Amino acid sequence: MKRLMTKLAAFSAAALIGGGALADDPMKVGFVYVGPVGDHGWTYEHDQGRLAVEKAFGDKVKTTYVENVSEGPDATRVIQQLARSGHDMIFTTSFGFMNPTLKVAKTFPKVKFEHATGFKRAANVSTYSARFYEGRTVIGLIAGKMTKSNTIGYIASFPIPEVVRGINAAYLAAKSVNPDVKMKIVWVNTWFDPGKEADAAKALIDQGADILMQHTDSPAAMQIAEERGIMAFGQASDMVKFGPNAQLTSIIDDWAPYYIARVQAAMDGTWKSQDTWDGIKQGMVAMADFSHKIPTDVQAMAQKAVDDIVAGTRHSFTGPINKQDGSPWLKAGETASDGDLASMNFYVEGVDGALPK
Amino acid sequence: MDLLQAILQGVIVASTPLVFAAIGEVVAERSGVLNLGVEGMMIMGAIAGFAVTLDSGSYFAGVIAAALAGAAAATVFGLLTQYLMSNQVATGLALTIFGLGVAALIGQGYSGETTPPLPVLPIPLLSDIPFIGPILFAHDPLVYLSVILVFGVAWFLSRTRAGLILKAVGDNHDAAHAIGYRVVLVRMAAIAFGGASAGLGGAYLSIVQTPLWVENMTAGRGWIALAIVVFSAWRPARALMGAYLFGGVTLIQLHIQGLGVEIEAQYLSMLPYLVTIIVLAVISHDKARAKLNAPACLGRSFYASS
Secondary structure (H helix, E strand, O other): OHHHHHHHHHHHHHHHHOOOOOOOOOEEEEEEOOOOOOOOOHHHHHHHHHHHHHHHHHHHEEEEEEOOOOOOHHHHHHHHHHHHOOOOEEEEOOHHHHHHHHHHHHHOOOOEEEEEOOOOOEOOEEEEEEOHHHHHHHHHHHHHHHOOOOEEEEEEOOOOHHHHHHHHHHHHHHHHHOOOOEEEEEEOOOOOOHHHHHHHHHHHHHOOOOEEEEOOOOOHHHHHHHHHOOEEEEEEOOOHHHOOOOEEEEEEEOOHHHHHHHHHHHHHOOOOOOEEEEOOOOOOEEEOOOOOOOOHHHHHHHHHHHHHHHHOOOOOOEOOEEEOOOOEEEOOOOEOOHHHHHOOOOOEOOOOOOOOO | OOHHHHHHHHHHHHHHHHHHHHHHHHHHHHOOOOOOOHHHHHHHHHHHHHHHHHHHOOHHHHHHHHHHHHHHHHHHHHHHHHHOOOOHHHHHHHHHHHHHHHHHHHHHHHOOOEOOOOOOEEOOOHHHOOOHHHHHHEEOHHHHHHHHHHHHHHHHHHHOHHHHHHHHHHHOHHHHHHHOOOHHHHHHHHHHHHHHHHHHHHHHHHHHHOOEOOOOOOOOHHHHHHHHHHHOOOOHHHHHHHHHHHHHHHHHHHHHHHOOOOOOHHHHHHHHHHHHHHHHHHHHOOHHHHHHHOOOOOOOOOOOOO
């Protein structure tokens, strides 16, 4: 109800202010979401970023959001509407909004656009994404140390580079502290289907996994882990509420610092089109509090990994690393380039099973 | 419990929402009403069941609320199609879209909450039978209810006067009307039952399988239930089998992946749908027989002529 009220308030305010923006008017920032703000994952965290912008700038900004926008023609219409109603800056937060964003950006050259996870830019369109794989390295280390059955269950969504990168990063980290570790991977071919995610979690547990990782959006797997008394890692946002005993930590997407910095840049007149791919160091990827169930030495090891990633002395993909088929990929000491990471379409050596194409 | 047992027990859990939704739709369609709003009614049941369970702390109240919510949504459909003569296909589709939206609105304050799952209630003695005991007789009460409902409906449709009237209305509403049966009332009751049952299916998802509320959590199960009804040739026991078959293939493909069998995951994801299509094709290859099974007045509006 409260959300509805704020929405209505934002709507009527927009209607009152209209098009003619005065110099001391608040800056208007719009957000376009692919899912509901209550998804506990992707969209929820983007909305947290929006709220942080409101908090940081107070009455100097006015934010609006539109949720559940499907990728395609609908997105063009929504983005256009936001641009037309006097928004100075618009964040579009799904890969499929890429072309609609560019299309609208062309007709509104004065509006600044920010598109998440895309790769096409323009003079007034920036792109940004997060290095989630750095978080996977941290949870991989913890999992390698904590598993008793030496079997980690991984619920994967779609075989795109981002997901494959996560699996490889987690596996390499787990393997580095536990040479016997095995990873069982189940592809559910959906980002979001709580029932199916729960079924996948049960299947993995029944097959001996005692620790779960997921790259899907609902907290269903965390609940199953709690119910069955095993351990799990949350995804995209802190899921401790759904697994108070099960959650060891979560990889949290934190868009707030980036959103605040970009709005600030726009206010200062220093905003320019750029591509950002930030990780733990910049705070775009964060770890939830470590569970007290993690022994202190393992916590210290995980924290050191975080610190080393921040310091730049640890990279998730540091050679020697072979591909699954045994062919060499990285030489000793060599780290993967961003280009390699962005297009990763193979498992590293030691991961079982065939990667779906 | 060994792996096979775990898989088979899991199949029953994963299939139960489909059993509820399909058996409700069997009754509605047997009365001659094609309600494509199963998904919408399920999601209404899911949010109502979860919200009431969370607020009252009573599973019983939650389950009742889910059935009522599903029935209420179905009654709206019934009023539109039976009294205002709107097109059943279009109204059913609208009900799905409407249900998803209303449930999301009601659910705004409930996302992020969770309840403990419904406890398992093993049936004494029966659950001690080696191997099949834990598979069949160590479930939560709603699983038993779903099976009882299926056999109750089978008995109702074939052995009771009211059931025969319902089928008569579905097969020839003009004749049923001429004899003096209240066609519209019978259909309204069948629609409401279908809605209540779909609501229970939704509640099974939101308070048993994954005790939480997230938008769109039924994720297409209502449509699968509709396919199962055709698959079952409108027979309750076959609908139960169809639901278990679909749920089974879905779950087994996840296990196959975990076991490291080298088949592309996308093929495995297709499998449940593929099996459904094949069985549908096999069942309906004999057109005369397929026609014999389908309620003759399915989807047709009834206008009282006198």
